[in-house]
Amino acid sequence: MPRTVTLTIDGASITVAENTTVAAAVWNLNGPDMRVSVERQSRGPICGMGICHECRVTIDGRRHQRSCLIHCQPGMEVATRHG
Amino acid sequence: MDELSLGCVVVGAGPAGLAAAVNAAESGLRVAVIDENDRTGGQIWRSNRGALHPNAVRWLERADRAGVRFIAEATVLGRNRSDEIEVVSGDRPFRIKTESVILATGGRELFLPFPGWTLPGVTGVGGLQALVKGGLDIRGKDIVIAGSGPLVPAVAAELKRRGATVNAVAEQADFVRILSFGLKLARHPRKMFQALQLGFTLRGVPKHFSCWPSRAEGTDRVERVVLSGKRGTVTIPCDFLASSFGLIADTRLARLLGCSVDDRGIVVDEDQMTDVPGVYAAGECTGIGGVDVALVEGSVAGLAVAGRVDDARRLFRRRSVEQRFAAALEGSFALRRDVLQAVEDSTVVCRCEDVRWADLKDRESWRSAKLLTRVGMGPCQGRVCGAALCRLKGWTDPTPRPPLQPVPLAALTSSGQLQPR
Numbered sequence: 494m495p496r497t498v499t500l501t502i503d504g505a506s507i508t509v510a511e512n513t514t515v516a517a518a519v520w521n522l523n524g525p526d527m528r529v530s531v532e533r534q535s536r537g538p539i540c541g542m543g544i545c546h547e548c549r550v551t552i553d554g555r556r557h558q559r560s561c562l563i564h565c566q567p568g569m570e571v572a573t574r575h576g
Numbered sequence: 577m578d579e580l581s582l583g584c585v586v587v588g589a590g591p592a593g594l595a596a597a598v599n600a601a602e603s604g605l606r607v608a609v610i611d612e613n614d615r616t617g618g619q620i621w622r623s624n625r626g627a628l629h630p631n632a633v634r635w636l637e638r639a640d641r642a643g644v645r646f647i648a649e650a651t652v653l654g655r656n657r658s659d660e661i662e663v664v665s666g667d668r669p670f671r672i673k674t675e676s677v678i679l680a681t682g683g684r685e686l687f688l689p690f691p692g693w694t695l696p697g698v699t700g701v702g703g704l705q706a707l708v709k710g711g712l713d714i715r716g717k718d719i720v721i722a723g724s725g726p727l728v729p730a731v732a733a734e735l736k737r738r739g740a741t742v743n744a745v746a747e748q749a750d751f752v753r754i755l756s757f758g759l760k761l762a763r764h765p766r767k768m769f770q771a772l773q774l775g776f777t778l779r780g781v782p783k784h785f786s787c788w789p790s791r792a793e794g795t796d797r798v799e800r801v802v803l804s805g806k807r808g809t810v811t812i813p814c815d816f817l818a819s820s821f822g823l824i825a826d827t828r829l830a831r832l833l834g835c836s837v838d839d840r841g842i843v844v845d846e847d848q849m850t851d852v853p854g855v856y857a858a859g860e861c862t863g864i865g866g867v868d869v870a871l872v873e874g875s876v877a878g879l880a881v882a883g884r885v886d887d888a889r890r891l892f893r894r895r896s897v898e899q900r901f902a903a904a905l906e907g908s909f910a911l912r913r914d915v916l917q918a919v920e921d922s923t924v925v926c927r928c929e930d931v932r933w934a935d936l937k938d939r940e941s942w943r944s945a946k947l948l949t950r951v952g953m954g955p956c957q958g959r960v961c962g963a964a965l966c967r968l969k970g971w972t973d974p975t976p977r978p979p980l981q982p983v984p985l986a987a988l989t990s991s992g993q994l995q996p997r
Contacts, residue, residue: 512626514710521713525696525797532930535796537696539960541706542619543612544684546955547927557955557982561710562613562649
């Protein structure tokens with residue numbers, strides 16, 4: 494039985510397998526658009542390894558966190574499309 | 577501010593970094609490995625939903641036994657003096673006293689802009705692989721992989737095994753060149769076997785050579801891709817488009833520390849030492865060659881740092897065999913000009929600052945482009961658009977300045993890196 498983690502993404506409570514990155518959890522739930530660019534275009538991750546900064550989300554109130562580098566933790570609160 | 581005193585600091589916890597750390601620590605040095613990620617392994621040994629590659633497990637066990645310390649989620653700010661580097665982990669800055677640094681900063685994908693490449697759902701090739709290893713679900717999805725290099729078929733095969741429908745694989749290089757690369761693999765039986773396995777997994781998948789992505793289309797996300805080639809264009813529907821044009825050495829930290837670099841990567845001598853005393857480099861950051869050469873180079877660097885030069889020499893022959901593979905790799909996937917001509921005036925080139933090609937194409941230098949458009953001045957600091965513009969415009973990457981990654985202001989205020997020079 495794989496262990497799971499429950500967190501909140503944009504107000505919705507979801508349960509994912511342990512070792513899921515925040516970027517993967519967001520994409521599986523809502524699709525690839527994670528942030529809004531300076532010209533208000535929707536953007537999603539391209540590099541998956543912390544280079545491009547296109548997967549930036551707010552995690553537990555800290556803005557501009559690279560969601561591809563961070564694994565889901567119990568009780569984590571994630572907000573997307575902040576900038 | 578916290579301080580730590582060590583014999584050697586390794587930057588990067590991929591194969592080269594781990595091999596370097598293990599060899600230095602087993603020789604009696606106190607060693608720490610610093611990495612931006614929260615886990616060890618780097619990209620090629622990135623854990624697959626928590627499961628590590630068996631080779632990574634072996635090196636990590638050795639690292640553990642040798643007492644190697646792992647400093648996770650950390651970024652090097654710079655080198656204050658020849659015996660001190662400065663690191664930020666989270667909001668916490670600290671200094672590490674160390675005589676020697678081994679750079680194992682790896683490589684990154686070369687991304688090239690084409691209309692629609694900013695649509696969500698368009699990723700890198702290794703980028704998509706990394707996201708999938710992090711739990712992204714691709715079962716039943718339509719995927720197109722278009723770009724260049726051995727990563728293209730490797731990732732296509734992996735995604736297919738995991739239940740994706742691979743609608744097309746496109747390689748911009750000519751079939752003849754790929755064939756001759758394949759023949760050179762005969763001298764590396766294990767790699768030849770891997771290539772044959774890939775071919776078998778990808779049987780039935782449409783493969784296009786001399787073919788590149790010229791446009792991605794969709795309303796809010798990518799829905800289809802237009803591939804161009806000698807025989808005209810073809811439009812293929814997809815939920816995901818993975819596109820990148822090979823790997824490039826990540827030399828930013830090396831250049832920040834003053835090390836010389838060339839077209840391949842950081843310049844090192846036979847002991848993997850750079851031209852800055854006390855600074856060594858190993859793995860992809862010294863030239864793209866894959867995991868096997870990275871392990872040997874890392875081992876040489878670790879032994880050399882510990883003064884075991886004779887033991888390091890015993891590895892030179894193996895290293896040169898592996899480096900021959902790297903050399904074969906290099907010429908085979910040379911970038912065709914057509915790929916660079918896909919960009920249009922309205923194409924966003926700098927994704928951080930939304931700077932379009934129309935505002936960049938007539939600029940004379942990086943400097944004037946930066947001053948007038950803010951290109952390359954966003955959070956990624958030109959990691960994506962910089963490499964693309966070097967190819968589109970023939971510019972050379974400007975010398976990076978600290979900090980290489982955005983860090984909280986609180987961490988910078990106590991940093992020696994902010995002092996006037």
